[in-house]
Amino acid sequence: MARRAWRRRAASAAVAGALAAVAACASGPSAVPEGVPRPASFDAPRVAQGARLASLGNCASCHTAPAGRTYAGGRALQTPFGTIYGTNITPDRETGIGQWSQADFARAMREGVDRDGRNLYPVFPYDHFTILTDADIGALYAYLMTREPVRAATPPNALRFPYNLRPLIGVWKSRYLRTGPFRADPSQSAQWNRGAYLVRGLAHCGACHTPRNGLGAEQKDHDFAGGEAEGWHAPALNAESPSPVPWTAHALAAYLREGLAESHAMTAGPMTDVVHNLAGAPAEDVRAIATYVASLDTRPRAERERAQASALAAAGRAKAPDAAGDAGHAVYAGACAECHDLGRGVDGGALPLEFATGLTIPTPGNLIRIIRDGIVPGEGERGRWMPAYAGALSDAQLADLVAYLRSLTDRPAWSDVRAAVREVAKGGE
Amino acid sequence: MRRREFFQSGGALIVAFSLLPGALAQEGKKPPLPGSLKDSPLLDSWIRIGADGRVTVFTGKAELGQGIKTALIQLAAEELAVDPGVVAIVTADTATTPNEGYTAGSHSMQDSGTAIRNAAAQAREILIGIAAKRLGTAPGRLQARDGGVGAPDGGLITYGDLVAGEALHVSAQMQSKLTPPGRHAVIGKSTPRVDIPSKVTGGASYVHDLRPPGMAHARVVPPPAEGAKLVSADVAAAGRMPGVLKVVRDGSFLGVIAGREWQAIQAMRALALSAKWEEGKQLPKRDELYSALLGLKTQDTVIHGGATQPAFAGRTVEAEYRKPYQMHGAIGPSCAVARLEGGSVTVWTHSQGVYPLRNALAEMLKLPKESVHCIHLEGSGCYGHNGADDVAADAALLARALPGRPVRVQWMREHEHAGEPYGPAMVTSARASLDSAGRIAAWQYEVWSNTHSTRPGAAGNLAAAQRLATPFTPPPPRAIPQPEGGGDRNAIPLYRIPDARVVHHFIPEMPLRVSALRSLGAYMNVFSIESFMDELAKAAGADPVEFRLRHLEDARARDVIRAAAERFGWSSWRPQPGRGRGFAFARYKNLAAYCAVALAARVDRDSGRVHVERAVAATDSGEAVNPDGIRNQVEGGIVQSLSWTLFESVSFDRRRVTSRDWAGYPILRFPGVPDAVEVVVVDRPGEPFLGTGEAAQGPAAAALANAIADASGARIRELPLGAERVKAALEA
Amino acid sequence: MITLDINGRAREVDADPATPLLYVLRDQLAMNGARFGCGLGQCGACTVLIDGEAAFSCLTPVSVLAGRKVRTLEGLGTAESPGAVQRAFIEEQAAQCGYCIPGMILRAQALLERNPSPSDAEIREHMSPNLCRCGTHVRILRAVRRAAGAMKDGR
Secondary structure (H helix, E strand, O other), X not given: OHHHHHHHHHHHHHHHHHHHHHHHOOOOXXXXXXXXXXXXXXXXXXXXXXXXXXXXXXXXXXXXXXXXXXOOEOOEEEEOOEEXXXXXXXXXXXXXXXXOOHHHHHHHHHHOEOOOOOEOOOOOOHHHHOOOOHHHHHHHHHHHHOOOOOOOXXXXXXXXXXXXXXXXXXXXXXXXXXOOOOXXXXXXXXXXXXXXXXXXXXXXXXXXXXXXXXXXXXXHHHOOOOEEEOOEEEOOOOOOOOOOOOOOHHHHHHHHHHOOOOOOOXXXXXXXXXXXXXXXXXXXXXXXXXXXXXXXOOOOHHHHHHHHHHHHHHHHOOOOOEOOEOHHHHHHHHHHXXXXXXOOOOOXXXXXXXXXXXXXXXXXXXXXXXXXXXXXOOOOOOOOOEOOOOOOOOHHHHHHHHHHHHHOOOOOOOOOHHHHHHHHHHHOO | OOHHHHHOOOHHHHHHHXXXXXXXXXXXXXXXXXXXXXXXXXHHHOEEEOOOOOEEEEEOOOOOOOOHHHXXXXXXXXXXOOOHHHEEEEEOEOOOOOOOOOOOOOOHHHHXXXXXXXXXXXXXXXXXXXXXXXXXXXXXXXXXXXXXXXXOOOOEEEHHHHOOOOOOOOEOOOOOOOOOHHHOOOOOOOOOOOOHHHHHHOOOOOHHHOOOOOOEEEEEOOOOOOOOOEEEOOHHHHHOOXXXXXXXXXXXXXXXXXXXXXXXXXXXXXXXHHOEEOOOOOOOXXXXXXXXXXXXOOEEEEEEOOOOOOOOOOOEXXXXXXXXXXXXXXXXXXXXXXXXXXXXXXXXEOOOOHHHHXXXXXXXXXXXXXXXXXXXXXXXXXXXXXXXXXXXXXXXXXXXXXXXXXXXXXXXXXXXXXXXXXXXXXXXXXXXXXXXXXXEEEEEEEEEEOOOOOOOOOHHHOHHHHXXXXXXXXXXXXXXXXXOXXXXXXXXXXXXXXXXXXXXXXXXXXXXXXXXXXXXXXXXXXXXXXXXXXXXXXHHOOOHHHHHHHOOOOHHHHHHHHHHHHHHOHHHOOOOOOEEEEEEEEEHHHOOOEEEEEEEEEEOOOOOOEEEEEEEEEEEOOOOOOHHHHHHHHHHHHHXXXXXXXXXXXXXXXXXXXXXXXXXXXXXXXXXXXXXXXXXXXXXXXXXXXXXXXXXXXXXXXXXXXXXXXXXXXXXXXXXXXXXXXXXXXXX | OEEEEEOOEEEEEOOOOOOEHHHHHHHHOOOOOOOOOOOOOOOOOOEEEEOOEEEEOOOXXXXXXXXXXXXXXXXXXXXXXXOHHXXXXXXXXXXXXXXXXXXXXXXXXXXXXXXXXXXXXXXXXXXXXXXXXXXXXXXXXXXXHHHHHHHHOOO
């Protein structure tokens, strides 16, 4: 797969850049130590604005360990290069950012450099945050510096050579980091531009929804063509959108607010956190994001309407066994049909699967995870429930079911579903 | 002749004595016998001994999972000096046990326990008397032991050999010779629960497990919203589905009976899909619930204090508290089996009150009471009036359509969630002023609430009966009077306050269906009062524990408070950012068990999430019959209360309840369980039993709110204390 | 007719293949160990083990059980001779109404067979699909820890 390609390209980059690396390494520690304001000095409106921005940026998700204190870091992020741990961004003086000035913070956000002058791994999406305005950076700083300081040392990263050499990131940045402010498009509405600023900046949607190259950089000529996050496929948001019913701004806004939209699947995987945290963001910002994202699907209106009509028609049809035999259909009939054939309008009904993106994306992993682990709300939260079938179906039965569900679409069959099931099963309990 | 000798001297006198209560009854007075003996004075209503010496205890109370069977067996075993293992117990059965009304209000030990203990003690004395006659010796020289009466020479005449005919068919006396605490062999022991072994090994333990021969399976299709009328349903199509024996439609009551359970479920779904309903009643706007409630007409009663408001002066604190609808949410949805045979109906039910249910079913079916027989079998924990009675009515109606065959009705999860009567939403307000010494000088407390009981009794309170073509209408709701109270239960604080006034604003109109949920109004009133006590303590600059002691003279109350504080380490607490401690106390109904709770919790400012680290409770239940049983109930009460207090709120839109499964009504799961829960049982040998099952819920809720306030500075007065609300309070 | 392997015995049942295992166990085989709590995979009262993994029997159609081993509460032990986890629950008196307990026992069994020394956090996380309404959680956790100890000692 692409893994070997990464290694080859990375190795040659390392050789070429090794000598240049030292020279190209980021500038040293902050030359002028600025005073760090006391928490009480930040005015409440700025802190509140920072809170809203943090919701949009989904900061808590990467910077909080499971069952850990918010923003205290410790969450393991798996990358193709090894494991990186989200850092402690509470204002603790020893283990967090308690000694960081606003300028230090801005440098990290825009240039990917920490207070000691070290390069930050771009898993922290400063290539997106770089476009943030001064005001937004200031508000985020005010918010973070007024959080409860938590003493929690971030675990050391476990990255493979040569990715564990921070100076090499300087090479990466010289190639892939484009600093500079957001430029509005005057031909678009204010709402669209606001959405563009948020999506490209704080919300960093492309960090998951854009494919990356062997060095882990987003492929700018395939913007929003689909990517990957924590083992989940992040579907294309552009003209290649796999959603059987094309997204509209209205549906996207509902999805981002409620985790659910008519004729679309519920949030699952990493989007669950995103939507959960968006609850703290202003409604008009969520609508702006929805407007911008909807515009990424550049298919002509007629084409989108045809796709919608075809998906709706398919949902009404009865399900027959597929060409490959009865096995998958039998599992569907026994374990899934009771809810999924009813549709959402009825008590106990669920999304007709002809509308599910999980069936149309390039890989079966999302669907396998959803069936095995279900979709379960967080502690104390209501809504959205798909039961977990992990023990109920054997790996072989799950593979048959997944293959059958794919056959309901007009896409080519997934290759080696059984291996995909095994891989997901291994990763879990 | 002294009284005791009089009673022990011969059969004829026994007969004469047995006329005594009858004589009193003719005067219209119940003899003041202990506990439920006053309603069922015959000893053999409670205790029977077979020729084989086996003892059978009869109780009108029901096992709900609170361990009552075990505790009652212990009482009988103690007084009869037998091993608990030879004591069997028969619970709530309209054909065979006394009528003790509902197993509710934490009355079981006080009423049934007291009756059984006294009956057993008196039975023992009768048997000693018989043995004495037989041996020609004085009763004082004999002793009950090892299942018989022992003679000084070491000989033993077993109870089986002593008991004959109507020996125990006598009325109880006012006084009993109870085994003193110092000589207890069984009372005070944490005897293992008699029902647990079967429950953990798959034995038939619940009404859900009943499988009489020929049993058919049924399901009902309830209205999608309260009050909705059934316009049409494709009864014929459902009737043609595999295995369907009968489809029953009577007005808006719709049910289906099939040979197999899965067939019944399939047919139910088909019927539900085909059914067309008229709109039900409109519900209030969820985010205007409290103003809607406060806008309804009330019947106001001053339950404590005078006609005029107290005189407030000096430092005065005011607060209003709110609680939403909360549900029982029994883990096992309600179930019943019924059979109509030869004009008589037998119903196996987990209703808390088989006698009142019997009356309601008889009324609904238009049968004489003697033709309806209700037998209690366990359900899952019900925590009050849930769907148990309604499903019994469903079963009776369906059994009537299939005479001769037992019909089992199992409610689906959605039916239980959406159809059960809820704990009412409530609003309370408190106002008090402190004198210069930091004592409460004036106090006014008001509570607004619906009724907390719409139990059958009347057929009109059965959901199915309300849907029939000739419907039964619910009787007008009534308030349960003090000292028990309904919405005003525990509204009168135990604290000594010179000028206190408490007003109960009873709201008859019920926007959503409501009834008794464990502890009734006490949960909310104790939450409010004990939160308010902390607010007052803060205003007085006093420690919350010391502030409460300042106002309590009841020695037993002071003891549980000190015990909980000490075990918690209240005086050695070290504050840490994000951590808080809270304390609360109440005596359930000011009549039953005393319970104090101290609690430590962490609050995450950014998510609003609260995690309880440790809860410590001290409980005084009078004489502790089964200490572990008390601990189990208090631990459970605390954890259940934490779930209610942190998460629970029935959601609804203008048309119907939207909490239709656990996804729509989240509750506590294992990750949220406190790290430690400890219970100190303050035993009071010789004291009357005090009901414990509902004592911990209120104090736990207030202790939590107080801990959150201590941790974060935010005083939250609206339940539940969910993450969103806590976060918003912290940001305010 | 469908043949199921229940607690090591082949049981033949006449059932619609789409019938969830829960109803086949309870109605056709008259077994009480799996209980109906929701039918939606939300509460775990119906938990059984299938090939060693905890599963919701309310959602598992018997059609997927060919050649797979089902274990229920009855397969872990009897009242006279309870299994380690059952014994631990009895010793800790870890039940109030007891309705959720069979599901808890099966879920704990699945954990302990795979991880004989789970941490407290692991136990809580693993048990989280199962609901208890009476508040018996603290005792349940104690019982699982006790069972872990007993099973390690071979008791």
